[in-house]
Amino acid sequence: MAIAAEDRAAAPAPPAPPPARTATGRGQMVVLTFVRSLVPVVLALLAGAVLLLVLGRSPVRFYSDVWRYGVELNNWQNSAVLMAPLLLMAAALVVVFRANIWNLGYDAQYLLGAVFVVGYGPWMFAHFPRPVAYAVLFVIAGLAGAIWTIVPALLRAYFGTNEIITTLMMSFIGIDVANILVKGPFQDPTVTIPQTKTIPYNDMLPNIPGTHIHVGFLVALGIVLVLHYLLTRTSFGLRLQVFGENPKAARHVGINVRRLIISSFLWSGFLIGVSAAVDILGLWSYVRSNWNPSYGNTVIPFVFLARLNLLAVIPFVAFYAVLSTGGDLATQAVSLPTDFLLVIVALILLFMTIIEFLGRRRELGQSYLTKGLREALRQPLVRRRRSP
Amino acid sequence: MTAVLAAASGLFTQSFVTALIAGGVLASIPLMFTAVGEAISERSGVLNIGLEGMMLVGAYTGFLGAYEAHSMWVGFLTGALGGGVAAALMVVLSVRMGLDQIVIGIAITLAGEGITSVLQQAQFGGAYPRLPAYPQVAIPGLDSIPILGKSLFDQPLVVYFGLGLVAAVAWMFSRTRWGLELRAAGEKPEALDAAGVSVLNTRSYATLATGALAGVGGAYLSVIAAGTFTPFMTQGQGYMAIVIAMLARGRPVWVAVASFVFGISLSLSTALQLTGINISADVINMLPFAAIMLALVIFARSAYLPPALAVPYVRGAR
Numbered sequence: 001m002a003i004a005a006e007d008r009a010a011a012p013a014p015p016a017p018p019p020a021r022t023a024t025g026r027g028q029m030v031v032l033t034f035v036r037s038l039v040p041v042v043l044a045l046l047a048g049a050v051l052l053l054v055l056g057r058s059p060v061r062f063y064s065d066v067w068r069y070g071v072e073l074n075n076w077q078n079s080a081v082l083m084a085p086l087l088l089m090a091a092a093l094v095v096v097f098r099a100n101i102w103n104l105g106y107d108a109q110y111l112l113g114a115v116f117v118v119g120y121g122p123w124m125f126a127h128f129p130r131p132v133a134y135a136v137l138f139v140i141a142g143l144a145g146a147i148w149t150i151v152p153a154l155l156r157a158y159f160g161t162n163e164i165i166t167t168l169m170m171s172f173i174g175i176d177v178a179n180i181l182v183k184g185p186f187q188d189p190t191v192t193i194p195q196t197k198t199i200p201y202n203d204m205l206p207n208i209p210g211t212h213i214h215v216g217f218l219v220a221l222g223i224v225l226v227l228h229y230l231l232t233r234t235s236f237g238l239r240l241q242v243f244g245e246n247p248k249a250a251r252h253v254g255i256n257v258r259r260l261i262i263s264s265f266l267w268s269g270f271l272i273g274v275s276a277a278v279d280i281l282g283l284w285s286y287v288r289s290n291w292n293p294s295y296g297n298t299v300i301p302f303v304f305l306a307r308l309n310l311l312a313v314i315p316f317v318a319f320y321a322v323l324s325t326g327g328d329l330a331t332q333a334v335s336l337p338t339d340f341l342l343v344i345v346a347l348i349l350l351f352m353t354i355i356e357f358l359g360r361r362r363e364l365g366q367s368y369l370t371k372g373l374r375e376a377l378r379q380p381l382v383r384r385r386r387s388p
Numbered sequence: 389m390t391a392v393l394a395a396a397s398g399l400f401t402q403s404f405v406t407a408l409i410a411g412g413v414l415a416s417i418p419l420m421f422t423a424v425g426e427a428i429s430e431r432s433g434v435l436n437i438g439l440e441g442m443m444l445v446g447a448y449t450g451f452l453g454a455y456e457a458h459s460m461w462v463g464f465l466t467g468a469l470g471g472g473v474a475a476a477l478m479v480v481l482s483v484r485m486g487l488d489q490i491v492i493g494i495a496i497t498l499a500g501e502g503i504t505s506v507l508q509q510a511q512f513g514g515a516y517p518r519l520p521a522y523p524q525v526a527i528p529g530l531d532s533i534p535i536l537g538k539s540l541f542d543q544p545l546v547v548y549f550g551l552g553l554v555a556a557v558a559w560m561f562s563r564t565r566w567g568l569e570l571r572a573a574g575e576k577p578e579a580l581d582a583a584g585v586s587v588l589n590t591r592s593y594a595t596l597a598t599g600a601l602a603g604v605g606g607a608y609l610s611v612i613a614a615g616t617f618t619p620f621m622t623q624g625q626g627y628m629a630i631v632i633a634m635l636a637r638g639r640p641v642w643v644a645v646a647s648f649v650f651g652i653s654l655s656l657s658t659a660l661q662l663t664g665i666n667i668s669a670d671v672i673n674m675l676p677f678a679a680i681m682l683a684l685v686i687f688a689r690s691a692y693l694p695p696a697l698a699v700p701y702v703r704g705a706r
Contacts, residue, residue, distance in 0.1 A: 055510045102490065155684065164490065165634065166684060168627050169677045176674040183668065297498060337509045339619065342502030349495035353487040
């Protein structure tokens with residue numbers, strides 16, 4: 001378990017957000033925070049443009065294609081459809097990151113949720129009215145995701161075993177388990193390619209009238225808003241934050257730390273499972289073997305850029321949804337693999353940490369990471385100015 | 389259950405064991421190079437989560453070097469260089485500037501995955517050119533030991549270099565001033581600082597060494613094992629190497645042993661195909677990771693993970 005630095009442990013909890021230095025500084029700080037969140041994105045896009053130039057591709061064409069395929073005409077609706085699972089994935093990550101816990105097992109949690117939805121979906125829809133089936137499938141998917149976090153959660157809660165390693169290992173295992181299920185019990189016997197049965201078109205989530213965006217988008221948005229309320233206005237949210245900022249202090253004020261670790265893991269896994277349910281029931285309708293959209297990897301930078309604030313997550317996720325939807329076709333148009341988008345995401349992460357560094361140096365605004373994460377990750381022997 | 393046991397007794401034929409051990413050695417070499425590298429940086433107090441990305445970069449540059457220069461050795465050199473360059477990013481951002489090791493590590497992995505895939509496509513346009521097979525070197529005498537001889541002592545030359553490297557790093561850790569400084573940087577940086585040695589420099593060299601070794605590990609995958617570069621070809625081996633270094637508590641000899649165990653489980657699928665037993669590839673792929681989880685669950689009580697990991701994280705640790 002991460003041990004807080006001695007000087008911080010001495011200070012009593014409850015962690016308030018760092019106060020604005022002066023009254024006039026507050027407005028300025030909001031602007032700076034805003035700028036510092038956007039600059040990494042802009043820099044990453046510029047660096048991506050340079051890379052495209054080096055590869056002999058036209059950046060202007062690429063980015064205008066991204067806009068064309070991601071926004072123009074009705075394409076923004078495709079981006080909105082992609083936002084649904086991304087938002088829930090981001091919400092799931094915020095829940096654990098706020099508690100200073102790294103759940104990096106999202107791929108497996110997502111895939112297991114997805115596989116169970118397509119596995120039981122056709123049967124459920126055949127035997128139950130649709131609303132019941134939806135509810136049950138959402139819960140099944142959520143439970144599949146949550147159950148996959150149990151081992152890392154228990155190990156972290158009781159033995160302090162590093163959850164980065166355990167969730168990653170569980171992720172590799174879970175991806176294989178999902179494949180085994182796709183090729184085994186859930187395989188569609190009528191098709192030669194290993195894939196699951198398809199959920200009938202009529203049983204998919206209905207669209208928002210007048211669009212081809214399924215209602216899962218609204219569900220995701222609703223969950224994000226409710227969760228934002230839970231995290232910022234309830235005792236559960238406060239306990240998460242106290243624990244995230246200073247585990248020692250959390251123990252001192254009588255928070256059941258083990259229960260907190262386990263419940264934040266379970267909630268995170270549950271939300272990831274639900275994101276899979278929304279995605280499958282809204283968009284995909286079946287799962288092929290070795291399929292892995294790997295939403296988590298690409299959402300991480302934006303969760304940090306939003307400073308673990310779920311309201312701020314929404315525009316960032318919208319941005320990435322456009323980049324991804326448009327980028328899928330735009331990369332093909334310049335005959336590059338879609339993995340080019342991974343480079344841009346990685347660049348955003350790198351620029352984010354650099355800007356963070358510069359900002360911290362000048363003590364501008366607050367950090368991207370929670371205090372706990374920041375302290376836990378800081379290198380020893382880097383001299384740091386005390387905040388007044 | 390009895391059927392399984394019956395199958396198992398019939399399974400250990402000579403050819404199966406030979407194939408299993410030979411394959412295990414081959415599969416364990418990239419893990420060993422990378423995990424020894426990780427052991428170096430972990431001991432110096434840097435947890436390198438970007439290992440997967442460094443391996444991939446090494447695999448790509450290694451393949452490129454071997455392909456252009458028609459030489460396996462140039463391939464390993466360029467692989468080491470590629471891994472080193474990726475690690476340089478980590479040095480500047482994490483070690484020198486003190487930025488979050490995990491965020492940087494994730495970024496390096498993502499960037500490594502993306503950039504190698506993009507460059508490969510941009511350069512070869514969807515083709516996957518192959519390298520020639522490189523000769524194996526048999527150690528005279530030892531290679532005629534029944535069963536083990538053929539599998540252990542008839543291998544590509546790099547395999548022996550890998551084993552030599554393990555010994556060299558073990559010796560460095562325990563017998564040289566450099567090793568002492570390295571360990572001090574991880575265990576008690578204040579003390580090293582007080583002794584007048586730069587902690588940041590020590591950690592920088594260690595991280596660069598890690599990157600170079602991960603690059604060699606990756607180059608081994610592309611140049612020797614696969615003979616070509618395909619995007620995402622490391623398939624989680626970088627993460628496995630991190631865990632191996634942890635389980636071995638940074639001791640090189642144990643790194644070699646653990647790598648071999650995981651190498652065996654990686655090679656199990658090919659060896660099983662020889663016996664005609666057809667177990668789904670997914671089950672086999674799962675084995676090494678399942679083994680690691682099992683090891684973590686069983687040994688969770690003994691406190692080997694938290695101290696090794698807490699060291700790089702905690703500021704002013706004592």
